[in-house]
Amino acid sequence: MSNDEIRAGLAEILEEVAGVLPADVSINKSFTEDLDVDSLSMVEIALAAEERFGVKIPDDELANLKTVGDAVTYIEKAQAAA
């Protein structure tokens, strides 16, 4: 899956879970600072991303995913490793 496909998929999840406008989901945006996603919603987003992208996002990895770009990079690597 391409970098941009992952970003677009995350944007759909963010819209569904937290009402974030897809246009706002660019790779440099911070989930908590810029997109106003709280810690509960982050867990929901991680669960939805696991299902959608077929990867595991353990809690200690989730804590490092500060920006949309962090998440895209992590998911890309995890898919490649699978």
Next chain:
Amino acid sequence: MTVGFDGGAGRGRSDGSPVEVVITGLGATTPLGGTVAETWAGLLAGRSGVTPLDTEWAQDHPARIAARLAVEPTTVLERVEARRLDRVQQAAMVAAREAWADAKLGGAGDRGVDPERLAVAIGTGIGGALTMLGQDDVLEERGVRRVSPLTVPMLMPNGPAAAVGLEVGAQGGVHTPVSACASGAEAIALGLDLIRAGRVDVVVAGGSESIVHPLPMAGFAQMRALSTRNDEPAAASRPFDKARDGFVLGEGAGILILERADHAAARGARVHAVLAGAGITSDGYHITAPEPDGRHAARAIVVAVRDAGLTAADIVHVNAHATSTPPGDIAEARAIRAAIGGHPVVTAPKSMLGHLLGAAGAVEAITTVLSVREGIVPITRNLDDLDDEVELDVVRMSPRRLAVPAAINNAFGFGGHNVALAIRKA
């Protein structure tokens, strides 16, 4: 934080009279409508909110009828906000927004309230049971990793109060009385106490409930508490009628804005009525059955009347709890006779609303306020044949127009909880 102008000196003003508490906002979402006005219109029209439960799960249940919300909360709330709230919280939010707007406490041009002098008291009988049961299904079917991180904030009984507290920015305390079907009324009584004690100036008070689901329905049915008049849903809830056979489960929310009278006057608020007094007692008799003579229910009424500085003769109207169960309605009829006498004009709104459990006392407090304000008492629907043991003037056929200077609203709950509220004309 700032101390109130009375310095927290206690219940009374300097002349010894109690602090007056007025009702400046009303909000409701019920089986008769998504607002107070729609609900009231339904009651005055004598309309039933009870409908068949045509879902598959209901088909092997003894009771296959319920009083569902007339307006789905998800059609009123924002999608993302709704998905973070259990249905019991959604209903509370809808009602609270209406009440808050009605009181004109927030928004441009409105003169509001100090957040530290603002409290919330919203009761519920059960809480977020739909979330608890739904997430249990997720746990069983898909495992622990698929359970929603929102499970706890959605199922906790204080969820409705907490969500509304966030919405209005309350910093003076958020409370959740839980006393089964008396919860909503107890929350209003608590609100009265909080303002009288000088702790806050405004309380967003009421109740919410939404548990139309196989497990609670089965539990109530196994108690033989539910009407099984499945072929005539609109005739199933028939308080005080000889042929009553149980209550009809309903869902909804009612919220009132309670405010210290001088606070309301200072901002030029519209006053619907005065919350003049409250009485709370407990039966100490049985976990679910009412004390047959209604002695402690009567005492709650007596206490409320006295707390309001009124006498039994002043009480022109009683909005009865009367759920349409055979023993409960008789105990309450005896309690009303014993506490007030045979003169009050009585009605039982559950004949149309069904039983909203923890929301009942709040929604019916609102309808009591409207009877006092408007001088009209809705009918008790389905009252074809008054039970011989009910020696009361129960309104039937058409609404009764009369001046209502003061009224009592009753709410009782499993556990032996008795709450009576005294409401006086402004």
